[in-house]
Amino acid sequence: MGKTVAGKKKASTRKPGKMPDPYEVGPLGLFRLVDEGGKEVAPVPELPDGLGVRLLEAMLFQRALDQRMLNLQRQGRIGFYGTAKGQEGATLGSGAAFEAHDWLFPALREGAVALWRGMPLEQYISQCFGNEVDLTHGRQMPCHYSDRESHYVSLSSPIGTQISHACGAARAIQVKGRDDQIVGGYLGDGATSSNDFHAGMNFSGVWKSPIVYICQNNQWAISVPAAAQTASETFAIKAEAYGMPGLRVDGNDVLACYVATKMAADRARNGDGPTFIECLTFRLGGHSSSDDPTKYRDESIAQEWEQRDPLERHRKWLVARGEWTDEQQEEFLAEAGKKITDAINVVEVGGPVDPATLFTDVWAEKPAMLTDQEDRLANEKPV
């Protein structure tokens, strides 16, 4: 989808003055606040105290964590991993706009949001090892993080199915009259071709539910480019067919992602219904550790997108404001590396999952059939 490359189409070139309204920029424009060089193209509204620095730290941490986890996979220490490289701005900018009591339904690359919301690092790492330290007992594929405390629901492997889960949760909030709570529903560009996309978007529109959909358009669904995914001019425009506003945001501008998502979240919380946000970004790495993108795409495009790195852009913005220095970054990265190593060391010593856990955490009252199987597992010798 050549037309949707950042900056090529209707990108805002407004000079500082009044911040453009992302709802007015609309589904065919591109809402952005900071350009690739870290310069404001529109005034950035006042952020909660320290948020700018926290966002950079979280993005740096995720990039470092992704690289370490990918290394573990290459060393044969975990089986599989998918990075969010290049998408940290879209992921964390949107994720930071939700409140602790909201419910989030992630797609494939939002693990950083679980950490942002307080999921312990050991839990993140143990989910990828799937060993006895893993609270979910190795029952999920790696990268399917979940954390009850932070209201972060496990991603759903069949693409798009989380969209109807998110839609249902937002409906439940309405039915139960929990006015202060909303849902964040994530999806990729590829998931817009799923049946659940239609079902979820349709009923969120009909019910005017308190939900913000965040579509990370990283321009690829494994080897399928966005141009082969849809004939629509943009992904955001699809929202109009479902009776909700569609916003299109520069996904590599973490502040634009935060501001747009916060506006949509406030709107949903005020009872004004759903919003669909397309964050235009790029998957810099492979789809997962099982993928080699050089087999199906021209990697010079990836190199072009490296120049639009969300981390560098935000770092430059902070440095220009005197809120960040090279020394701080060096120190932060050294500490992050140590934290990651320490957490891996805690998790990796864990043994395999005890087969007896097969029977735990699923039923409030175990049916007789399972009690029988549990008994046989414990007492019968394998043939």
Ligand SMILES: Cc1ncc(C[n+]2csc(CCOP(=O)(O)OP(=O)(O)O)c2C)c(N)n1
């Ligand atoms: C129903 C279904 N079909 C196919 C797959 C295999 N699959 C896994 S990820 C993926 C692409 C998803 O692309 P997108 O939604 O753009 O998310 P991204 O990986 O780019 O973050 C596919 C086809 C699947 N998991 N589920």
Ligand SMILES: [Mg+2]
């Ligand atoms: Mg994609």
